[in-house]
Amino acid sequence: MNEYLLGQNGRRILIAYGLLLIIFIVVPALVLVPISIGGDDSFVIVPDSLSLRWYEVLLQDARWRNALVLSLQLATFSSIIATVAGVLGAIGISRASPGIAKALRLFFIAPIIVPLMVVGVGFYVLYARMRLVGSFVPLGMAHAVLILPFVMLPVSARLYSMDPRLEWAAASLGAGPYRTMFKVTLPLLMPAILAGFAFAFIFSFDEVVVAQFLSGPRLETLPRRMWEGIQMGGLEKTITAVSTVQLILAALAMLLITIWQRRAASRGAASRRQNDS
Amino acid sequence: MNSTATTDGTARGRFRGADWEAQQRRVTVTVLILPVILMTVLFLVPLGYLVWLSFGGPNGPNINSYKQLTAPVYLNLAYFTLQLAFFVTVACAVIAYPLAYLLANIESAISRFMILSLLISLSLSVLARTYSWIIILQRNGVVNDILQGAGLTSQPLSLVYNQTGVYIGMIHILLPYMVMTLYPTMRAIDSSLVRSALSLGATPWTAFRRIYFPLSLSGLVSGSILVFMMAIGFFVTPAILGGGQANTIVMAIQNQVQVLVDLPLAAATSVVLLLVSLLILVVYEKIAGVERIFGKGRR
Structure with missing residues (x-):
């Protein structure tokens, strides 16, 4: 406890405030879950009858199913490219001289600083000229660049906190630079790489601004399909089912990452203690 | 050799x-x-x-599109966007500060649970969360049911498809970013400084005002820049919850592309927005340093 400014009552009030705020942050996302398992068309939070019929629509209706499959493929494709490029970029920045590293950091962070709409229009005008609108690979490449920072940030953070002596040890034992990278650096970065991959995947799976420009008439991604449903008044209950699936996937991914990182951290601490004694 | x-x-x-x-x-x-x-x-x-x-593309360099942007309609859009981003940022800063203070200074199972909730909510679909606000805030939604059930209002309030809805939705989505930027800065504050101020006779309020707050200011500034930047470029939430009552500059760009089909105009608007966001990035780099985002400051 490092709190000295508030009295006992002040602390209680602060904790109550915090809990209320967490409820404000978390609960709105959760109201869709009970609505999605209600049997009838109404949007009540406590449904009269339970059924999974809106999830069946998601899998049986061709348009929804195709959108779901397309978005899964797109997120996988773009996240893999972003992960390879992001990990290489993070390692490169950590090895570059301070001035160059600073410039590269600004360069690589730019895709999440520049508004999505601006990047989207940029891609749209270029792709329209090159007749690439409505094709899978160009859309995937555009997503890959947008989500590259999501991979780079956790990997860079991990590189900063890594013990450089591990790499020196490998080098002094005769391992070449690439061998050191593959056998020493990459395994140590694994938790951060997976976290980055998950962030990238989640972002691509939810991205609608750039996708609506680049997907053309044929490629309908899941967020675009949802967007259309919401624009029509949001009365299609399948949207609540899709949202629930998205929420569960994202929450599961985050939970696994957090638990895994905590375990990795405690294992690291344990092995350090062993080495010290 | x-x-x-x-x-x-x-x-x-x-x-x-x-x-x-x-x-x-x-x-x-x-x-x-x-x-x-x-x-x-x-x-x-x-x-x-x-x-x-x-600048006109194949029709030679000209600034026709930029001239179009000085029309009152675009100036109003720009003004509204900046105003929206400003108030959302201030609201996020004021609301997030006590929570970040709690998370950084009161170590308990509750605060660990709160951090996990914040991290999870950061990864949840923006589209899904915006959609759920429609259901919560609409005329026959939960909030109106509760207000009417408690007898606080006689008829449903219009809370969505207007600016109120946009403010609620944007604060909800951007708040966790503010908390998670403030939190590491506050964690790094040496609590012995506050303790010595108190032992030298300062009141808790003076110790906070003269010692703690100035030390937390860098986190507050970088969090505010981050939230402001995101708020300016936000599309999904204002477009869905605004119902045409809260048009921002990015919504105008979409309109220029898909309705007006005036690509040079859309390009000019985008370039202005691009310059604004790069300017904010440079300010951020000068004040806080981009390394902070890359995790260098976290050690």
Whole structure:
């Protein structure tokens, strides 16, 4: 406890405030879950009858199913490219001289600083000229660049906190630079790489601004399909089912990452203690 | 090769050192080739093309599109966007500060649970969360049911498809970013400074005002810049919850592309927004340093 400014009552009030705020942050996302398992068309939070019929629509209706499959493929494709490029970029920045590293950091962070709409229009005008609108690979490449920072940030953070002596040890034992990278650096970065991959995947799976420009008439991604449903008044209950699936996937991914990182951290601490004694 | 290197042991060592450095540099460049090419082709080229198009594209350099942007309708849009982003940022800062203070200073199972909830909510779909606000805030939604059930209002309030809805939705989505930027800064504050101020006779309020708050200011500033930047470029939430009552500059760009089909105008608007966001990035770099986002400050 490092709190000295508030009295006992002040602390209680602060904790109550915090809990209320967490409820404000978390609960709105959760109201869709009970609505999605209600049997009838109404949007009540406590449904009269339970059924999974809106999830069946998601899998049986061709348009929804195709959108779901397309978005899964797109997120996988773009996240893999972003992960390879992001990990290489993070390692490169950590090895570059301070001035160059600073410039590269600004360069690589730019895709999440520049508004999505601006990047989207940029891609749209270029792709329209090159007749690439409505094709899978160009859309995937555009997503890959947008989500590259999501991979780079956790990997860079991990590189900063890594013990450089591990790499020196490998080098002094005769391992070449690439061998050191593959056998020493990459395994140590694994938790951060997976976290980055998950962030990238989640972002691509939810991205609608750039996708609506680049997907053309044929490629309908899941967020675009949802967007259309919401624009029509949001009365299609399948949207609540899709949202629930998205929420569960994202929450599961985050939970696994957090638990895994905590375990990795405690294992690291344990092995350090062993080495010290 | 070098004759001194083969005869003199120390020179040979120095030569190998230089060789090792050159090899290391080669590895660094090799590693960076792929990401830099990717970023150049897929980020700089589209934005460069956009700049070219905004100056008339094939019809020679002109500033016609930029002149169109000085029309009152666009100035009003820009003004509203800045105003929205400003108030959302202030609201997030004021609401998030006590929570970040709690998370950084009161260590307990509750605060750990709160941090986990914040991290999870950061990864949840923006589209899904915005959609759920429609259901919560609409005329026959939960909030109106509760207000009417409690007898606080006689008829449903219109809370969504207007500016109220946009403010609620945007604060809800951007608040966790503010908390998670403030939190590491507050964690790093040495609590013995506050303790010494108190032991020297300062009241808790003075200790907070003179010691704690100034030390937390850097986190507050960088969090505010981050939230402001995101708020300016936000599309999904204002477009869905605004119902046409809260049009921002990015919504105007979408309109220019898909309804007006005036690509040079859309390009010019985008370039202005691009310059604004790059300016904010430079300010952020000067004040807080981009390393902070990359995790250097977290150690």
